[in-house]
Amino acid sequence: MQTTLSRPKLVVTADGRGVAGRAGTRLLADLADTTGLTSGFGDALAVAGRRSGGHDPGRVALDLALTIADGGRAITDLGVLRAQPELFGPVASDSTGWRALELIDAAALGRLRAARAAAREVAWAQLCETRGGLPASTAGGRDVPGLVLDIDATIVITHSEKEHASPTWKKSFGYYPLLCFLDNTREALAALLRPGRAGSNTAADHITVLDMALTQIPDAHRHGTDILVRTDAAGHTTAFLHHIRDLREHGLSTYFSVGVPITAPIRDGLVHASAWIDALDTDGELRDGAQVVELTHLVTGHVLAGYPAGTRLIARRERPHPGAQLDLFDTVEGWRHQVIATDTPVGAGSIQYLEVRHRAHARVEDRIRCAKATGLGRFPSRLFAINAAWLELALTGCDLLTWTQHLLLDGELARAEPRRMRYQLLHVAARITRGARRIHLRIHATWPWASELATAFARLDALPRPAT
Known part of the structure; x- marks a missing residue:
């Protein structure tokens, strides 16, 4: 035994x-x-x-x-x-x-x-x-047409003095690189190394990273293919959104989906919104306790004055989970609110789909975590x-x-993920033998x-x- x-x-x-x-x-x-x-x-x-x-x-x-x-x-x-x-x-x-x-x-x-x-x-x-x-990006239980680029920044803490490392907005010390990943394939297309004090809403940096990412896409896929650019609220600058729109003049079919800060006029629109409908979950099923609404026509005209023509606002609300960070407005209303801006035209998908498509941007956090386990987490x-x-x-x-x-x-x-690949595949021991003028890996x-x-x-x- x-x-x-x-x-x-x-x-x-x-x-x-x-x-x-x-x-x-x-x-x-x-x-x-x-x-x-x-x-x-x-x-x-x-x-x-x-x-x-x-x-x-x-x-x-x-x-x-x-x-x-x-x-x-x-x-x-x-x-x-x-x-x-x-x-x-x-x-x-x-x-x-x-x-x-x-x-x-x-x-x-x-x-x-x-x-x-x-x-x-x-x-x-x-x-x-x-x-x-190429594999398709997915959201709400369906494929997203074309290519989806996710841009996000992350703090990389340095534990020694390094050139241009500086205090960050989270009161740590290090660098604040901005990265772009292709959601379809998980590839890391581009990144810009920045000081820790770099701003989150820096339009010039977002434009630089997007342009570098686009040059990584082969011509056969860059032209004639819809390209959706997603960011959180850090990408919410009219200069960046206009740049995405202006790329159409160079033969690119680019669109945006970005987070929007909830300002006073947007709060007013949320208060008057009444046509809420059930939101979708990631698998395309209705999500209990979450609702979405088109907010475009419920905000005053000057709110969208600086945006590219055709920009739409879509709001989501859901009952907050325990520990969720709420502002005073959410506390009073009893809902947690989020708003996105997109220039996807009416008829190209329901507001439920457009909202869940944007929420899939959260996958970029997994991409960044894996990148930090692959060289990004420490600078030499x-x-x-x-x-x-x-x-x-x-x-x-x-x-x-x-x-x-x-x-x-x-x-x-x-x-x-990379750690599992290394554990199961890359770090495998094998015996090297020679025979018939060839090297064999056993x-x-x-x-x-x-x-x-x-x-x-x-x-x-x-x-x-x-x-x-």
Whole structure:
């Protein structure tokens, strides 16, 4: 009879050979090669006379992105890849990693972004050919047409003095980057590193991040496709909303859905609203205790005077849950109110659908949380420029993880968060053997996800390659 109170006795030595500890991470490295990301980074950082120890700066930057995707939190974590040359080839030293980041000035950062965009175009083409197209964003139990971009900011606390780190509005200290994610695929399209004191309602920063995100979308998907831009109330500036509208003059079909602060005129409209109807839940069913109403014609004319033509206001109210933060108006009314502004025209969806579509913006919090577990949560340098480069590599690491899931995985692993992917797939031990002039990576047959990893490598080999 076996008992769970005992374990087999071990004799531990440090003389093992032919064992790899990051078999799944090699999958990310090969995917970077297949999409052209590795060569693109090489071209982006090809600076004459700046190779160090024979290492290509672009390859060093790509290895740093792999380290971040693998869960690394510092440049010294390159040592995990460097210790496995049979799996990852020659990997630069920590000091060479630092020098590669120092090469990435504003111009080089732009070239890295262009390399990411080119690799994304390949990855999306492969996805369309092998999986039939991009996944749709969903809300209220139905697909949202086109692409959905979610913009939000987050505080990253720094525990030491760093250039441009400053007190934040939450009375912490650090940076306040602004990020944009594609809800359809969970990709991290763009980010702007900002001081901690940066304003939440800074229209210029929102415009910059949106424009950077749009350049990451391949032309075939950027033009002729509806693009919905969602933000919370921080994106509620008329300059930003007009910019989204003005993009239509450049051939883009852009729309917005943003949170709205509840001002006195809007409160007056809420008081006089009577045509409340039941709100929808995320699965499309009616949500008990929540209602929505069109507020556009219940507010005074000057409230929407500065907005793009056709802007609509939609309000939601629900009974507050215990611990909900309420203002005095909500306390008196007994409801918790929220208002959104959108330029989606009448006839393109009920107000119930438009409201639940906006509430799906909350998923960006999950994207940010996962990004903080993939490089965004800790910046390595005292210098702002190096930290901005690290942020771009963190976005690259996030993309490699999501491309791997969409192109190579199925089921729960295709939806898993980064920590689970690492635990079950990336950090898998395997034995390396040689035979018939080939290197074999042998995953233990009893590992629960061995077949999924082997299938992913097979799918990687079968991916269509771009014509050269």
